[in-house]
Amino acid sequence: MSTVESRPLIGEGISRVDGPRKVTGAAPYPMDFSVPGQAYGTLVQSTIAAGRIVRMHTDEAAHSPGVVTVLTHENALEVGTGPASVLGASPPAPLRNDRIVHHGQHIAFVVAETPEQATAAARLVRADYEAAEPLLDLQDPRAEHLHDPWGMDHSRGDAAAALESAEVTLHSTYLTADNTNNPLGLFATLAVWDGDTLTVHDTSQWPSMVRASLAMAFGIPESSVRVLVPYVGGGFGAGLRAWPHVILTAMAARMTKRPVKLVLTRPQMFTSIGHRPSGVQWLSVGIRRDGELVALDHRSLSSLSMEDNDFEPFSSGTAFAYQCPNVITRDEQAKLNIAVPTSMRAPAEAQGNFALESALDELSYTLGIDPVELRLRNHTDVDPRNGLPWSGKAILECYEIGARRFGWSDRNPEPRSMRDGNWLVGYGMASAMFPYFAQPCMAEATVNRDGSAFVRSAATDIGTGTYTVMAQLSAEELGLPLEKVRFDLGDSDMPDSMMAGGSGLTGALGNAVHDACRRLVRSFVDLVRDDADSPLMGISPHDVECSDGRIHLMGCPDRGESYVDILARHGTPQLSATGSSTPPDAKEIGLSLAGAYGAKFVEVRVDPDLGLVRVARVVSAIDGGRILNEKTARSQIIGGTVGGIGMALLEDTVTDPRTGRIANGTFADYLVAVNADVPELDVVFVGEPDRGTPTGTKGVGEVGLVGIAPAITNAVYHATGKRIRSLPITLDTLL
Amino acid sequence: MRTFDYVRATDTQEAVRLLADDPAASCLAGGTTQLDLMKDGILEPPRLIDITRLPLHGIERRGESLHVGALATMEELAAEPIVAERLPVVRESLLLGASVQLRNMATIGGNLLQRTRCRYFRDPGVAECNKRSPGSGCAAVMGAARMHAVLGVSERCIALHASDLAVALVSLDALVHIQGPTQRRTVPLTEFYITAAESPEHENVLDHAELITEVEIPLPPPTARSGYLKVRDRVSYEFALTSAAVLLVIDGGTIRQARVGLGGVGSKPWRAYEAEHVLTGAPVTTATFLDAAEATMRDAWTVPGTEFKVPLARRTLVRELQTVAGVTS
Amino acid sequence: MRDVASERDVDSRSTVNERVVTLDVNGRTYTLRLDTRVTLLDALRDRLGLVGTKKGCDQGACGACTVHLDGRRVLSCLTLAAQAEGREITTIEGLTGADGPHPVQRAFMEHDGFQCGFCTPGQIMSAVALMAEGRAGSDEEIREYMSGNICRCGAYPNIVAAIRAVASGGGHDAHL
Structure with missing residues (x-):
């Protein structure tokens, strides 16, 4: 079989295999499914942030035209809580009791014959509350804190002593706002019961997780639950949990004995499916005059809801981003009366990297060292936490090639030195990394009698290109033309997959697909081992490779035969094999598992009179290991960059300071980047296939966002001489 | 619904x-x-x-006035050659508003009558809103105010009138033609609106059974120059944080006529007469423009979150005066 | 599973205001009995099964529901179905011609002008209209006049590239 090393670093940029469906409107998203006889659900949400419900008034709604039922905590089915995952406990079960822990909490579910009737009736549901004073401010001393909730706090050397004796020190505080994932597809759930069997169409990045949660909620075996999501409509982390509204929809369907469909409203998308939590970070840096880091003390406090948890160790990346002998990282979370935070594209690292890369930029001016040079001086080829070499880290190449493409050497290091009419011009840069997260994964590969292949796994394609790259990978492994291979996903009945999150799916699923295809080829070789009619008789599976729909002796295409011929001669309609992958163990392979790396270079224009910041150019040089498809991978980087521009300049979920209500919960008020905000974006991939996994990939779904915000604030400093330590940089910041 | x-x-x-x-x-x-x-x-x-099929779609020049049917869309008005030629301030205010899709739908009459974007007004779950329920209070004053008004407001209501077009039209002395059950009347746009300080719940002088049928825009002198500057965080598709509509007639380095409207700051589209007073007869210099800006916004009433609009509105005006006059700072 | 629940015989609906509405969609005429509250978007999606047009906000703020009404791009979420009577409605499903996808659809595939694909029908309807409006003259112009369509995946540069390619002839026959 051919080896990864023999393949090009950058795979062919073929167009998405699901493109024809997406551009014609034929790709079905969860909200697009309907079944005969379905009823429509609408959520009613609390208008206080803390306290309890004294009384629900549902009579008027219940007697409103077309209403089937109104569920509240007084009549809801009692359901079990789902399983914990790596991202935290399952969200609390809905309508459990009279307790209110955040504004926008679901307090009733109205089911009616039409969506118009459900929506109108929901307005008639009223609640009497006994309100308590909500805890809303991140730094409220009354808030309960969780210390090191994820066991990732790190300490090496003696940071305190090193700071004390450092030649130069910097102590800074950084603020990052709440951001809301806001995928464009409104989250939707359609629940259909058939006896004790449940089928659910649901907006999810992890169908297996939703299946497990529904099974536990209703006390039925997982095999009785099927979750379908062929197209997701975006998630950016919001689809990584089985949210209360999903359970509620299934509950309503069970209670009404009707299929029930729920589509969240855009305002409900701000309170029902998570958001990036706000945070404050305190960073102290000790450094020598020659630019060598001697101490890093990075602490964070981020927001958490009352009854949930969320994986958000802001400072964790600082433990291994640079060579530094004395490091301490500490993360805390404060429990507040807010809607549940959750992972949003590049969780924790987006915020932690903003602090660290801003501080290094500030020090580069203090020390008079070029920002790129300062990072080079603190580069490490080994993981400073364990001394193991990285499985792949081409960040030096990122700096070099990124700087060259950007024209970094043209930069006048003096702040406020570059101008274009009314605009001040600034250049800024930042390093980026995103350590991927992998989980066990399975896939099944089948070759049919007509020579076509079908490969599948219960994964999702959230826009990353999973359909496409897995088809490409399968075609490559099986030696088939791409048009002969179909890859399917989005169905929990398929072999288990990990979530589409943590930049881990392409690697983990790719390795499972790789394994499944290899096992399948082996099955073919096994089939003809004693077959005198086969030119492959007696050949070891290790000595074959596949091309043009044929298995043949390695390096000898003439000695072999086609899948079609083998299956025909043996009267077998198809052969299948299941493959799996487990995340590699660093100690076992003697390598520390590297994520993707990048260097980001940004040019901004600042109108100092009007406070305007416009991004003029971005160059992203990325080490993503082996890139399976240049086109879709590039799209991941530009998409992350656009998210980073939003985080830096626009996105801020505003909570009303008195009531805890989201004050800007619409697309007209919560600003995400639009087309006019985004210039031409340059992306270049560098590096080598990663040595830690068989396919050599790293995930690139998140590294595109990391580093954009500090590169922008660093460029704003270069343009204006103003150091911004709080995101987003709305125009009043610069007036 | x-x-x-x-x-x-x-x-x-x-x-x-x-x-x-x-x-x-x-x-x-x-x-x-x-x-x-x-x-x-x-x-x-x-x-x-549904009034969309009424015969009020036409746009017609009669002498030195442009008569715009109330149901003409924003895109239709922006596409009129006479608007590009004689009313750049109107064209720019239209094309900087909303998105093409919305501009293909939104009518000129409807644009003038658009309601505030205040998120406290727009959420029935918020009990305190004097605009919706007179006497209930104002949640925005004590809440997260940024997109709110600082002129023509009080502690009872700080809702912003978010129209760009109306800011341009108010500066041009446009007239609103109104049809009632028994009579027609014409109201200058400058007298059409009621500020939130006067009455949060009443936004204009239109009676319930009255329709705007036409907006009449007097054409400025052919020598006038005009323009509209909209300042916002997002490059496009966002309401103004501040804006300025400016029209100048300049003769030999002296401003003969000046019209100024300010957006993003008022509970109604704001006509800045004080600025016009300073500008008229003054030399075309940045110093004049700074004086004119200084004369505006003196009655601003701010809350935490809206203070920045006072200096920003002044700077916005200075910049647009410079642009229209062709003066660089 | 994609059947549309076409008829709902529910007694309680007698208290709802209804209206018979005739819609001309993609060259076909449909007569529907609709709750007056039904928007054009919901009529297309829930009543006619034309689910290619997407609901991203239902508040006129994202562009996902963009369709053409008498050849002009509008938001179907803020248009009542009844208002669209007598107008020529074109949706993404009506864009594909007998000779396959529209050049703009092909260019979106070629230039990867989408990721999750949810905003794509709206982007494409908007892009086709933009070209008819004569607003594809420069990248700057394309960006401005495509800004009413939010793409949260951030495919904007590729959307611009796709439109630019069609506008400049880019190998496709632009019959617009």
Whole structure:
């Protein structure tokens, strides 16, 4: 079989295999499914942030035209809580009791014959509350804190002593706002019961997780639950949990004995499916005059809801981003009366990297060292936490090639030195990394009698290109033309997959697909081992490779035969094999598992009179290991960059300071980047296939966002001489 | 949305009669405000009178006035050659508003009548809103105010009038032609609006059974120069944080005529007479423009979150005066 | 599973205001009995099964529901179905011609002008209209006049590239 090393670093940029469906409107998203006889659900949400419900008034709604039922905590089915995952406990079960822990909490579910009737009736549901004073401010001393909730706090050397004796020190505080994932597809759930069997169409990045949660909620075996999501409509982390509204929809369907469909409203998308939590970070840096880091003390406090948890160790990346002998990282979370935070594209690292890369930029001016040079001086080829070499880290190449493409050497290091009419011009840069997260994964590969292949796994394609790259990978492994291979996903009945999150799916699923295809080829070789009619008789599976729909002796295409011929001669309609992958163990392979790396270079224009910041150019040089498809991978980087521009300049979920209500919960008020905000974006991939996994990939779904915000604030400093330590940089910041 | 009766009016008199017959009925034109607020549960008319098929779509020049049918869309008006030629400030204010899709729907009459974007007003879950329930209070004053007004406001209401077009039109002394059940009348746009300080719940002088039929825009002298600057965080598709509509007639280095409107700051589209007073007869210099800006915003009433609008509005005006006059700083 | 629940015989609906509405969609005429509250978007999606047009906000703020009404791009979420009577409605499903996808659809595939694909029908309807409006003259112009369509995946540069390619002839026959 051919080896990864023999393949090009950058795979062919073929167009998405699901493109024809997406551009014609034929790709079905969860909200697009309907079944005969379905009823429509609408959520009613609390208008206080803390306290309890004294009384629900549902009579008027219940007697409103077309209403089937109104569920509240007084009549809801009692359901079990789902399983914990790596991202935290399952969200609390809905309508459990009279307790209110955040504004926008679901307090009733109205089911009616039409969506118009459900929506109108929901307005008639009223609640009497006994309100308590909500805890809303991140730094409220009354808030309960969780210390090191994820066991990732790190300490090496003696940071305190090193700071004390450092030649130069910097102590800074950084603020990052709440951001809301806001995928464009409104989250939707359609629940259909058939006896004790449940089928659910649901907006999810992890169908297996939703299946497990529904099974536990209703006390039925997982095999009785099927979750379908062929197209997701975006998630950016919001689809990584089985949210209360999903359970509620299934509950309503069970209670009404009707299929029930729920589509969240855009305002409900701000309170029902998570958001990036706000945070404050305190960073102290000790450094020598020659630019060598001697101490890093990075602490964070981020927001958490009352009854949930969320994986958000802001400072964790600082433990291994640079060579530094004395490091301490500490993360805390404060429990507040807010809607549940959750992972949003590049969780924790987006915020932690903003602090660290801003501080290094500030020090580069203090020390008079070029920002790129300062990072080079603190580069490490080994993981400073364990001394193991990285499985792949081409960040030096990122700096070099990124700087060259950007024209970094043209930069006048003096702040406020570059101008274009009314605009001040600034250049800024930042390093980026995103350590991927992998989980066990399975896939099944089948070759049919007509020579076509079908490969599948219960994964999702959230826009990353999973359909496409897995088809490409399968075609490559099986030696088939791409048009002969179909890859399917989005169905929990398929072999288990990990979530589409943590930049881990392409690697983990790719390795499972790789394994499944290899096992399948082996099955073919096994089939003809004693077959005198086969030119492959007696050949070891290790000595074959596949091309043009044929298995043949390695390096000898003439000695072999086609899948079609083998299956025909043996009267077998198809052969299948299941493959799996487990995340590699660093100690076992003697390598520390590297994520993707990048260097980001940004040019901004600042109108100092009007406070305007416009991004003029971005160059992203990325080490993503082996890139399976240049086109879709590039799209991941530009998409992350656009998210980073939003985080830096626009996105801020505003909570009303008195009531805890989201004050800007619409697309007209919560600003995400639009087309006019985004210039031409340059992306270049560098590096080598990663040595830690068989396919050599790293995930690139998140590294595109990391580093954009500090590169922008660093460029704003270069343009204006103003150091911004709080995101987003709305125009009043610069007036 | 509460259920409603849908009626399609075929002529203007019928529409006005239908309105007069039902004190709770509303008109539906482009729908971009009306339906949005009905979905939010802010407006709940039992009867909706679709006026989109009334013969009020025409745009016509008569002498030195442009007569714009109330149902002409924003895109249609922006596309008129005479608007590009003589009314750049109108064209720019139109094209910097909303998106093309919305501009293909939104009508000129509807644009003038658009409701505030205040998120406290637009959420029926918020009890305190003097605009919705007079006497209930104002949640925005104590809340997260940024997109709110600082002129023509009080602690009772800080809702912003978010129209760009109206800022341009108010500076041009446009006239609003109104049809009622028994009579027609014409109101200068500068007298059409009521500030939130005067009355949060009443936004203009239009009676329930009256329709705007036409907006008349006097054409400025051919030598006038004009323009509209909109300042916002997002490059496009966002309401103004501040804006300035400017028209100048300059003769030999002296400003002979000046018209100034300010957006993003008022509970109504704001005409900055004080600035015009400073500008008229003054030399075309940045010093003049700074003086004019300084004369504006003196009555601003701010809350935490809106203070930045005072300096920003002044700077916005100075910049647009420079741009229109062709003076660099 | 994609059947549309076409008829719902429910007694309680007698208290709802209804209206018979005739819609001309993609060259076909449909007569529907609709709750007056039904928007054009919901009529297309829930009543006619034309689910290619997407609901991203239902508040006129994202562009996912963009369709053409008498050849002009509008938001179907803020248009009542009844208002669209007598107008020529074109949706993404009506864009594909007998000779396959529209050049703009092909260019979106070629230039990867989408990721999750949810905003794509709206982007494409908007892009086709933009070209008819004569607003594809420069990248700057394309960006401005495509800004009413939010793409949260951030495919904007590729959307611009796709439109630019069609506008400049880019190998496709632009019959617009």
